[in-house]
Amino acid sequence: MSLIAAWGLTKRFGDFTAVDGINFEVERGEVFGFLGPNGAGKSSTMRMIGCVSDPTGGALRILGMDPSREGTKIRSSLGVVPQQDNLDEELSVAENLYVYGRYFDLPRAVLRPRISELLEFVQLSERSDDHVEPLSGGMKRRLTIARALISEPEVLLLDEPTTGLDPQARHVVWERLWTLKRQGVTQVLTTHYMDEAEQLCDRLVVMDRGKIVAEGSPRQLIERYSTREVVEVRTHGQVTVMAEALRRLGESPEAQAREELYERVEELPDRVLLYTDQGERLVALLGEVEHESVLVRRSTLEDVFLHLTGRSLVD
Amino acid sequence: MARAAVVPSTRLAVEYWLLTYRRNWKGSILTSFLSPVLFLAAMGLGLGSLVDAEVGSGRDLGGLDYLDFLAPGLLAGNAMMLAVNESTYPVLGGFKWYRTYMAMAASPLRGRDILLGHFAYMAFRVTLASFVFLGVMAAFRSVSSPLAVLAPFCAALCGMAFATPTAAFVATRINADNFSTYTRFVIMPMFLFSGIFYPVSQLPIVLEQLAWLTPVWHGVRLCRALSTGSGVNWELAGHLAYLVALILAGTLVASRTFTKRLYE
Numbered sequence: 001m002s003l004i005a006a007w008g009l010t011k012r013f014g015d016f017t018a019v020d021g022i023n024f025e026v027e028r029g030e031v032f033g034f035l036g037p038n039g040a041g042k043s044s045t046m047r048m049i050g051c052v053s054d055p056t057g058g059a060l061r062i063l064g065m066d067p068s069r070e071g072t073k074i075r076s077s078l079g080v081v082p083q084q085d086n087l088d089e090e091l092s093v094a095e096n097l098y099v100y101g102r103y104f105d106l107p108r109a110v111l112r113p114r115i116s117e118l119l120e121f122v123q124l125s126e127r128s129d130d131h132v133e134p135l136s137g138g139m140k141r142r143l144t145i146a147r148a149l150i151s152e153p154e155v156l157l158l159d160e161p162t163t164g165l166d167p168q169a170r171h172v173v174w175e176r177l178w179t180l181k182r183q184g185v186t187q188v189l190t191t192h193y194m195d196e197a198e199q200l201c202d203r204l205v206v207m208d209r210g211k212i213v214a215e216g217s218p219r220q221l222i223e224r225y226s227t228r229e230v231v232e233v234r235t236h237g238q239v240t241v242m243a244e245a246l247r248r249l250g251e252s253p254e255a256q257a258r259e260e261l262y263e264r265v266e267e268l269p270d271r272v273l274l275y276t277d278q279g280e281r282l283v284a285l286l287g288e289v290e291h292e293s294v295l296v297r298r299s300t301l302e303d304v305f306l307h308l309t310g311r312s313l314v315d
Numbered sequence: 316m317a318r319a320a321v322v323p324s325t326r327l328a329v330e331y332w333l334l335t336y337r338r339n340w341k342g343s344i345l346t347s348f349l350s351p352v353l354f355l356a357a358m359g360l361g362l363g364s365l366v367d368a369e370v371g372s373g374r375d376l377g378g379l380d381y382l383d384f385l386a387p388g389l390l391a392g393n394a395m396m397l398a399v400n401e402s403t404y405p406v407l408g409g410f411k412w413y414r415t416y417m418a419m420a421a422s423p424l425r426g427r428d429i430l431l432g433h434f435a436y437m438a439f440r441v442t443l444a445s446f447v448f449l450g451v452m453a454a455f456r457s458v459s460s461p462l463a464v465l466a467p468f469c470a471a472l473c474g475m476a477f478a479t480p481t482a483a484f485v486a487t488r489i490n491a492d493n494f495s496t497y498t499r500f501v502i503m504p505m506f507l508f509s510g511i512f513y514p515v516s517q518l519p520i521v522l523e524q525l526a527w528l529t530p531v532w533h534g535v536r537l538c539r540a541l542s543t544g545s546g547v548n549w550e551l552a553g554h555l556a557y558l559v560a561l562i563l564a565g566t567l568v569a570s571r572t573f574t575k576r577l578y579e
Binding site: 054 | 322323324327328330331334335338413414415417418419420421422423424425577578579
């Protein structure tokens, strides 16, 4: 049975529909991601899974229970890493874990060894007695993760776990989350970072404007929604002019049918992207078009994401 | 999947507040001590000597020295001030700046545990400060009845009659813009016009009747009766009932506004 299952899950705030009838299932032991731009409904979904927000429609089951009736029981099996850190800055690092463990009614005798284990795990043992306030962003995030683990949860919920961290700090967090995954901790996370989704998630759904627009493993999504390769052609001149030339290239007799050479052409301010399954062949034909440089790369989740959710900013 | 279900309780939320209090209790006790010392010395003794010479412990103060009249009034007024402080910025902070409430809400604790836990802590703070206040009153020899040991509890009720509706209101606020207006133009007038510094009978009749409606007047009446031992009668039950009713109403409204803010 799935650990978390949602059917037609909906969240409305007045006239605004934040989550619009989504279906998903999370299996035990997997890392499941909600990927989407800001305002896609990821956090609203997470709050419903975290049992701090009642769905306005559809059904949600977590560990087989109904959050609107057994929220307390469900929450005692969840570990939550919120988007905004809400550590207590006046308490020490260890006290933050202690007081949070007490919310779960864990006795001191259980908490004491667990706190030192967890601080070890997130590499904060030396800071145990320090105040939280002067810690770096990455340290605070790791402490928040440790705090979420204090009750040995069955599911860890992470809302944008590395937003705002520098690259080193992000990699440390990822590495810790990987370790948890190997230990079999089920994780549900939201992110708008493609690399994060690609690195961490076994399976993910792409959300846009409250709806799920795609679902699968990172590899499956790339196969389904993008081409094998992307040819990036840069120019000093006018992009529109070059794009026109590239389109004509696709229609030339040597290229045979345009569909075979590439699937889509996309214009960016300084370059044109050609989505193709035969990058090398395409590059060989490029001599006829004036360009500055050319790069063939594999499709990434970012290509899928931008294809599905668009490049224009929706605020 | 067998896991002992956590039984959430208000007690677990109170523990958090007590842990933070342990970090700054010395400063808070010192403040609770110094503020009555300054007030009683300046107004009770200083201003009081003039008042006593003029009124001659007359009937207007119910036969009391000014110090003895003032001190229990200030006890209630002080509880009100402290309770208002504790229920404004720390409550908005719980939602917005420190997000303490949000952290609690993600745990097994329920909305009512979060709310009542904080209220219980506020009541503890105000009671403690009121006992320190009573100690200072005793040092100034302005306590004349053993019933005075009950006065800090009444002061705390008076404080909570402010804290609960204040917290209910604060939970609906996006920012602290209106807080200083509230203390300056709602709380301060009550401090000045509710029988702490002089009997409300000195006021024009309209203001006097208005003063009867304020929780602090009821608190002042209670504290004064208990600390002086005069006027201990059934009227006090009425004052108590009024304060308790306000606390219940405030808590009821707060549980709505808190739930809305926490679980929107």
